Amino acid sequence: MLSLSNVDSFYGRSQALHDMTVAAPEGAILGILGRNGVGKTTLLRTILGLTDRSEGQITLGDKPIARLATHERARAGIAYVPQGRMIIPDFSIRENILMGGFAAGGTRRIPDIVPELFPYLIENLDRPGGVLSGGQQQQLAIARALACKPRVLLMDEPTEGIQPNIVAQIEDIIIRLNSEFGLTILLVEQNVHFVRRAAKAFAMIEHGTAVESGAIETLTDEMVNKHMAI
Amino acid sequence: AGEVEVGVLFSQTGGLSIVEKSLADATLMAIEEINAAGGVNGMTIKPLVEDGASDPKTFNEKASKLAIRDRVPTVFGCYTSASRKAVLPVFEKRNSMLFYPTYYEGFECSKNVVYTGAVPNQQLSNFIPWMMETLGKKKIFIVGSNYIYPREMAKVSKILIEQNGGEWVADEYLELGHSEWGAMVSKIKASGCDAVLSNVVGDSVISFYREFRNQGLSHDEIPICATVTSEIEIAAMGAEFAAGSYTSFPYFQAIDSPENKSFIERYRSFVGDPSAVTHHAMESSYFQVFLWKQAVEQAGEASPDAIRAAIGGQTFDAPNGKVTVDPENLHTHLTPRIAQWGEDGQGTIIDAYPEPVEPMPYVAYGETPENMFCTVAGLDSSKL
Amino acid sequence: MVAALTIDALEVDFSGFKAVDGMTTVINEGELRVVLGPNGAGKTTLMDLISGKTASTGGEVRLFGRDITNRPEHQIARAGVGRKFQIPSVFRDLTVHDNLRVAVSHEPRVFRNLRLGMAPADRARIDEVIALTGLEPVLDVIAGDLSHGQMQWLELGMLITQQARVILLDEPTAGMTQAETLKTADIILKLKGNHTLLVVEHDMAFVRKIAERVTVMHLGRLLAEGPMAKIEQDPAVRDAYLGSGGAH
Amino acid sequence: MTGNTLFKLGDWGIYALFIVTVLGLPLVMDDVFWLNRISKYLVYGMLGIAIALSWGYAGILNLGQGLFFGLGAYMVAMSLKLQSYTSTQQGSDMPVPDFMLWNAEPGAPTELCCIVQGSWLWLPFQSQWFGMAMAIVLPVLIALVLSSAIFRLRVSGVYVAIITLALVLLVRLLIIDAQPITNGFNGLTDLGWLTVAGIEFDPYMVSTYYVVAVSTCVVLLLTRWLVSTRAGLILQSTRDDPNRSRYLGYDVAAYQVFFFTVSAGIAGFAGMLYVIAAEFASPSFLDITFSISMVVWAAVGGRSSLIGAAIGAILINTIEATASETEMFQEAWKLIIGVIFVLVVLYMPRGLAGLAQDLLGRISSARGSGDKQAARSGAPAE
Amino acid sequence: MTETLFIGLSLSSILLLIALGLSITYGAMGVINMAHGELVMIGAYTGVLSGIYLNLNLLFALPLAFMVSALLGLALERLVIRRLYGRIIDTLLATWGVAIVLQQLIRLEFGLSFFGIHVDGLGPGLQSMDVPSFLTQPFEIAGVPIQTYRSFIILVTLLLTLLTWFLMYRTSMGVQVRAIMRNPQIAAACGIDVRRVSAFTFAYGSGLAGVAGVLLAGFKTVMPEMGASTVVDGFLVVVVGGVGSLLGTVLASAMLGQINGVFAILTNDILARAIVFGVVIAIILWRPRGLFSFRSR
Ligand SMILES: Nc1ncnc2c1ncn2[C@@H]1O[C@H](COP(=O)(O)OP(=O)(O)OP(=O)(O)O)[C@@H](O)[C@H]1O
Ligand SMILES: Nc1ncnc2c1ncn2[C@@H]1O[C@H](COP(=O)(O)OP(=O)(O)OP(=O)(O)O)[C@@H](O)[C@H]1O
Ligand SMILES: [Mg+2]
Ligand SMILES: [Mg+2]
Helix, strand or coil: CEEEEEEEEEECCEEEEEEEEEEECCCCEEEEECCCCCCHHHHHHHHHCCCCEEEEEEEECCEECCCCCHHHHHHCCEEEECCCCCCCCCCEHHHHHHHHHHHHCCCCCCCCHHHHHCHHHHHCCCCEHHHCCHHHHHHHHHHHHHHCCCCEEEEECCCCCCCHHHHHHHHHHHHHHHHCCCCEEEEECCCHHHHHHHCCEEEEEECCEEEEEEEHHHCCHHHHHHHHCC | CCEEEEEEEECCCCCCHHHHHHHHHHHHHHHHHHHHCCCECCEEEEEEEEECCCCHHHHHHHHHHHHHHCCCCEEEECCCHHHHHHHHHHHHHCCCEEEECCCCCCCCCCCCEEECCCCHHHHHCCHHHHHHHCCCCCEEEEEEECCHHHHHHHHHHHHHHHHCCCEEEEEEEECCCCCCCHHHHHHHHHHCCCEEEEECCCCHHHHHHHHHHHCCCCCCCCCEEECCCCHHHHHHHCHHHHCCCEEEECCCCCCCCHHHHHHHHHHHHHHCCCCCCCCHHHHHHHHHHHHHHHHHHHHCCCCHHHHHHHHCCCEEEECCEEEEECCCCCCEEECCEEEEECCCCCEEEEEECCCCECCCCCHHHCCECCECCEECCEECHHHC | CCEEEEEEEEEEEECCEEEEEEEEEEEECCCEEEEECCCCCCHHHHHHHHHCCCCCCEEEEEECCEECCCCCHHHHHHHCEEEECCCCCCCCCCEHHHHHHHHCCCCCCCHHHCCCCCCHHHHHHHHHHHHHHCCHHHCCCEHHHCCHHHHHHHHHHHHHHHCCCEEEEECCCCCCCHHHHHHHHHHHHHHECCEEEEEECCCHHHHHHHCCEEEEEECCEEEEEEEHHHHHHCHHHHHHHHCCCCCC | CCHHHHHHHHHHHHHHHHHHHHHHHHHHCCCHHHHHHHHHHHHHHHHHHHHHHHHHHCCCCCCCHHHHHHHHHHHHHHHHHHHCHHHHCCCCCCCCCHHHHHHCCCCCCCCCCCCCCCHHHHHHHHCHHHHHHHHHHHHHHHHHHHHHHHHHCCCCCHHHHHHHHHHHHHHHHHHHHCHHHHCHHHCECCCCCEEECCEEECCCCHHHHHHHHHHHHHHHHHHHHHHHCHHHHHHHHHHHCHHHHHHCCCCHHHHHHHHHHHHHHHHHHHHHHHHHHHCCECHHHHCHHHHHHHHHHHHHHCCCCHHHHHHHHHHHHHHHHHHHCCHHHCCCHHHHHHHHHHHHHHHCCCHHHHHHHHHHHHHHHHCCCCCHHHHCCCCCCC | CHHHHHHHHHHHHHHHHHHHHHHHHHHHCCCCCCCHHHHHHHHHHHHHHHHHHCCCCHHHHHHHHHHHHHHHHHHHHHHCHHHHCCCHHHHHHHHHHHHHHHHHHHHCHHHHHHHCCCCCCCCCCCECCCCCHHHCCCEEECCEEECHHHHHHHHHHHHHHHHHHHHHHHCHHHHHHHHHHHCHHHHHHCCCCHHHHHHHHHHHHHHHHHHHHHHHHCCCCECCCCCHHHHHHHHHHHHHHCCCCHHHHHHHHHHHHHHHHHHHHHCCHHHHHHHHHHHHHHHHHHCCCCCCCCCCC
């Protein structure tokens, strides 16, 4: 569905991805693992064209997208839940969610699954996004991504800073988004247990390169120890 | 044989270049004419043109370049008082000569400057009495830009107004370059004055006259009598806004003499613009080069001291008539004139002094023809 | 036992909305207190109130008996409160090393700092912190270039360098791998005793590793307080926060 | 040699080269006009340093630096005005500036105390030293009061720029309006020369050049020292993240006030030297265009490099002067300058200093030690 | 009294006219466009030239000037501003350079004067714009004479403000513009075409400057420097009102204009201007983010 081959990516003059090759199978969750600072976030940003410069092939379905501008990639069906959430502080919750709609042809409707998944947001549609707590903002970021009506969802540590019972919910949501709505999800996650439970495939990143990848069953404890320990 | 270098220092860029370029052009035209006629003492005049960039700092720097590095004995230049003040120390301390063409506020007497524009008494001494008597306006609203020239003009005017049995109802100022006249014009309306004496300079003039009309005032009832509004501003504002108002200057484009007609024609072809206007400071820029030339020829050399010694008493038939450099104070005898502006943007000269008037730069401080403070050597302060 | 930090009926009103509403708790010197609570319970706001970022509208904060309520931030910091933010906050244009140098702040006045170099004792302290946090390889890197996780370490390192008596940590392991989280836990446990710590965290594995006494907040109020084991069984806490599983 | 030390050496090398060039110039150049012109540009260089200090290191953009420059200039010009020949020739015991006479009401006493309203303010300026001291003290005092208000109230960024902009406009307006005591729009001209121990400093003498040149070098080295101190480092930290600095216990406002004030003091000092070299003071020193020009000089040279900003100021002014004196460019030189500004901002965001650094950085990393510091934008250059 | 208020109102409307475009380019896009005044100037010259060459009167010059300035703004965005988003001070410096260039280009009649070509109505001289006579005859309301032209300016300003408000807060374009201003990366990731929307916005703000230019040309001198002084006033208004707040801009210009008008009548214009600057400083000190602004945590 979404695949990168031999991608290099740069921040200014420093290179953050080296010869990255990964592929997310259609309708599956690809778990992206790796230590701090190895380039997981950079990988997702590169897919959307948000790094300063990148080279190599990126394809969505069978369409090459590496030459497209960010908004065109978004309109092609890639949505992003960024690390750090990036909520627009002085937009209301409603406006923050609706922003996503520009990728889906500019609809001004909040998608139906949002009320079901995040009742808090729907009850507080007119509060400014900036005053929400960290966890609330995370929910908002996911809601915004869903408003894009995506085919592929890029999620960067979506459970970071979320209260345990909601973590469980978000995990459920991720699994549901995948299984019920057929979304392909690239999931950056530190929680290996969850990745094992939800993902169909994995990629282990080290120094900006995918050093291991494959079906989730092939993810061994040695790999985890080798690449995720300190 | 040979060359004599002179400096030409006006703003070629920046806000003031609008007026100053015409002064530079007039100067260069005079130089070209003199050269064409054989030069000075057989020497060709070579002008060194510098750009003051509408900024006193730049004027100062360029003046020192001309006077110190290029060692030119004479510079023709400066339009505003601020720029003249900024270059003055250079000319005085390096003993070089400046020929300054603009009407100005007076209160200056430098042995290094020849002043060929009008000083207050040459613009006001017939203007105010004429306003009182001929126009019959007795209650005068004085308005000006906020700097020394309008303030000094106001001071001299007040003396003259009172001498002539009138009264001034207000004396107001607006920032230089300011173009928001709403409040001021409504003050004029409310003041009960029957004429306005305007010492407003620069582009503010245009917005002033326009606002004046827009608020429903007319020059028939309350005429604007101006000391600085020249052909340039009239052309820019649209003649209908000024029609009926008055200005006092020694020179107008409308002066009906063969010399002037020929001057206008030559100037227009020199700048390649068949509709170019001529005006007072520009005409002074032109004739002062000839005065300088006569002085150099008389002295036989171009050194500052020689020029200073020879320039006093030089007379020239300028487009505005006969001009003479006062041997006492190096200012110039000029003929005050009053013009009324018409719908066509040209003035009609409706009053003129029968002869050139003696310049008295310190008139507001009690200078009289019998007791002159300014001498060739500089200010004689013992007389103050 | 000496009370290091006393929070007494603290409240803040954001135009009608009470994010912290009559919160009271006492943290003893050398204690490591974990604060739990659902998203939006007011944990970060509580830290904002303690550290002076937000002005409270009622109640009191005392540091070793001294009233520090609503003092300017730098005075609270000088009194001995150090803080780590939920979104890592470091000097992004300075190198990691310079970040740590700035963190040596026992002499904060301008004129006292008009000198080159640092005292040997301070330098030694920085070296210790570098060893503790393992920032050695990135010392000359501009902090803005660090990854999210590395920044967290740096910020932690700065707090230790600062030698704050009371340290407030807002989600110090966010974005870390399990192994890294464990290492962080080790660092925090080492700090216990010398420093008084107040830690907010959602990662229950981590919390179990470090926690003794736990405070649970809900809707700006104290929901429960006690030892970790007891809290985990508290039905109110399970209901509001942990959920059925509580762990993963 | 490691890359890092090479880098440092290169840095100090530039300082040494600058100082040697500036101080040695009169040995190779005997054109007094150019010496005087360069001394004016050195003064501009000093303004560049002041801007780099507050903008590059403290992150405070002052769009009204001309206020401090202008006040410094006026203070000295007032005392030099009283020393001028004409001022002593006005027929009173004490010197009186000529323009006060013209502005006085007829019949007013001709004493400095009371010739025009407020003229007593001039009394202490009969001492040249008072004027020179005030050239620094007044800017410093105003900066102190202003910046305390600004930074205690946590005004930051563009808002500081706007306040300083409004203030310089305000003061300019007041100076022009107070014509009887300031000579308004025309400024103070016809000044005496600075006289120390009987020696007169003619602006076109080498000794005056040295007064300016040595002052510039001293200011450069002093500010360089200042930013290298711990206080300088802490200042940079407040620029990056003032809140973080606060939670470390630093009173951010105090640091900002201190360096803002130092920067103002330097600008005042520069104003004083400018008057000594150019022999006049004018409200045009408080024009916005001039204040913005200073910022542009610093940007061209490198906003976060003290010496870069100084060189930028000198360079731009030299280019302006030569272009405007080249006949071909006389009409178009401003166009050229404008295009240069745009290109520099677009393609050399860190100015000349950034360029030099990249060069040094490349050489030093070629030596084997990757020096990230040099290649990174935004970080101070030195 | 009514007259004083009217003067204040007309001062306000002119401030707002200038500030409206700035409140878009600065408030919504974070670009301090020092060349805004020059776009005003270009608008004014468009008015003058269209009068000379096309015989258009002021009313028809308005849309033309909007187009010309908008196109110029578009070019400016493409060539310069686009590379500077997020670097607010750099936008100030670069556009300062652009302002110098534009002024000088007009003065040199696009540089044609080098080749001896003269364009009537351009160049270094002073110009002015003819105002149709029905806009210059004062009329009376309840015995108080009212200036037609000033009223016309107030009316146009009002219409433009409403239009701008509608565009920014009631259309999806407006949401996109504001989203880009806050976080261009996330806006792009949400499918917003950042480049196109930015270019459009900048062009719109520039076009407003052009309209302001024509209206100002009706009572001000048209010359290359005419815009330079207006831009500072415009910025003061936008900042005092609160960056990004259209309502703030409107109220700030109303307030500063009235203060200016009242004090100009009570004392004099110079003092009034000084007071305005003083008020600006005081307001920023009192509310460092302007009168209307959103504070996030
Ligand atoms: N904006 C940036 N400019 C320069 N370098 C950057 C930038 N962002 C990240 N980097 C560098 O790129 C590398 C990869 O960073 P990235 O944020 O992708 O890591 P990560 O795997 O997401 O880490 P974490 O788990 O901590 O979020 C890091 O070494 C970091 O220093
Ligand atoms: N400045 C403010 N204005 C209005 N409401 C605010 C403000 N700051 C915080 N709040 C509200 O206060 C509540 C508590 O927020 P806080 O950030 O303290 O939660 P938290 O416990 O830290 O949550 P999390 O675990 O998600 O980080 C939230 O509902 C938030 O929306
Ligand atoms: Mg990451
Ligand atoms: Mg929180």
